Amino acid sequence: MASSLATIESFVEGAPPGELSDVINDIKTLTVNEPELVSELGPAFEKYNEEQFVTVKLPGSSQQVVISSHNSLGDGRYFDVESSSSFAFDHATQKASEVQSHVLDGAQADLVKSTLKSLSTYVQEHYPSASYGVYPTENDTKIAVIIVANKYSPNNYWNGRWRSLYIFDPPSGVLDGSIKVDVHYYEDGNVRLLTNKPISGYVSSDTGAGICKEIAAGEKKYQEELNRGFTSLSEGAFKSLRRQLPVTRQKIEWDRVISYREFTYQDVAEHNTKKDLFLVIHDKVYDSTKFIDEHPGGEEVLLDVGGQDATEAFEDVGHSDEARETLEKYYVGNVKRQPGDPTPKATASAVAPPADTSGAGMGTALYAFVFIGGLAAYFGYQYLQQNQEASA
């Protein structure tokens, strides 16, 4: 079935660094009824190995050599310049065999060798562990430079790969290429960093050292840019998605959020007895039942405005900031103003929450006040919006 093959081929292509064998095991379990499917994955493995610059140890050598389309000899054989050898590569098992001598000659041979020498110095200076290769390419008219660094830490659930590929065109001095970084983190999740940076440069001196100097400068610039990219994503998009804490810098008081209600004046008017006393001050509803006996100004004044808008009475007395804070303890919701309701007094604007003076050492009561203020503003905003929508 062609579609199933295409599906599992796409899984192979998407395998994270160092996890191809895990992906293949999963594919085998999922296609256990069609075992012939996995045997058809040969071309997909070849594509993966050549694109990912898979590295392999040659028999009898400790050096890792790179697999790519640029050092392919066809028929599953590849060559390595440094060891002057060619070898057979099994794309399914990623093993090398049948090593033979392979001496590079041709128009680009000298430039390839000198680039390889400079590249070796550069790679050692900046990659703790990387493989690299330089090959003549495009019918010996250009040279290809490859650097690949892998770091696998499956015990800590992360793996990473850095791939650079450059094509140098000697007549024009143009050096084109790309840097790709792939990092996978998969403890209790699946997080992937994938980058792709096209590089376009120019090498004035037609030498290996000149090519490597250009590569070194470009890679340094890119890595610094990438580090800034982490910071800008963290400070930008990430922060704008979800705050660490609300503006109040306090966690939510869920009991208050849940008991929050919107009242009409008719609702409030029903609470006008000593056993059940609501007041409206600046459009906020307070259940002052428990406060009646504690009110410094006596219970009579409270009962006089029970179930009504007490804003004017409250402001005329000139309550202290402390008194205003105390008031907020009894906040239960907001008034939903309807046509015909008494309009708020002009003195409303005279009330400024003492937030301006906020500084270190403020009590939690103040934060609670600020929070409720924010909540009230939020609901007020919503209320306004709904009204606008309704009248539109």
Place this chain on the structure above:
Amino acid sequence: MAAVDPFDSALDLLRRLNPKHTSEHLNALITLAPELTEDLLSSVDQPLAVRRCRQSGRDYLLCDYNRDGDSYRSPWSNEFDPPLQDAPVSGGEEQSNAAGLPSEKVRRMEVKANEAFDVYRELYYEGGVSSVYFWNLDDGFAGVVLLKKVATPGTSSEGTWDSIHVFEAIDRARFTQYNLTSTVILSLATDNSSLGEMDLSGNMTRQIEIELPAESDEQQIANIGKLVEDMELKMRNLLQEVYFGKAKDVVGDLRSVGSLSESAREREAQRDLIGSMRR
């Protein structure tokens, strides 16, 4: 060797392949192994889709828990869209009915919870969409709290945050046992000429079990609110650490901006200095 469960292999594969395309991989797996369809759809979290409620005009989020066939229930109207063929009757006081509507009691809590998480969303996300869905259990109730925010388009970097909190609230003698499984799907990307393409996407999951007293419906919702709030704070810190700490460190492990031989020399000099001071 014991045979490996194909379901486990499918989950393992989804944990490895690019998390930016989980939905595509999920569809591919379902085509490959149709017998896993239901299990996969109910256990793999995907980015949440948004739909506008026909009755209230408000946006709500779609997931497997408010789905019935091809219809989704709005938390604002309690209606399915498109309407179900067999119009569901309300679930009654204690039992939810087969059509997936919660009982009247649980629906009342669901309405309260949606209002409360609307406030939560505004305070933490300053925008976005939230939806809460409850359903009855034999010994309590369960639910899912969903939050989604898309970073303002038009800026140089793009981002999407999806929170999926699935919980059970099981009645015990003197308390309620809460089992919460939370997943955050976070996708970030930026693309400019000096940096090229940079994509940082993924999902992380955490679980918690806790016993809390809950004497009223309001207290139930407050408990769930606190659990979700604490979990999201923890997960936001974790995501920050993995996305901007760990991933960056791995890149630094692959390639060093500075010269390796120079930093080796500096370390050597430092060791010598410390050695000479000890003498």
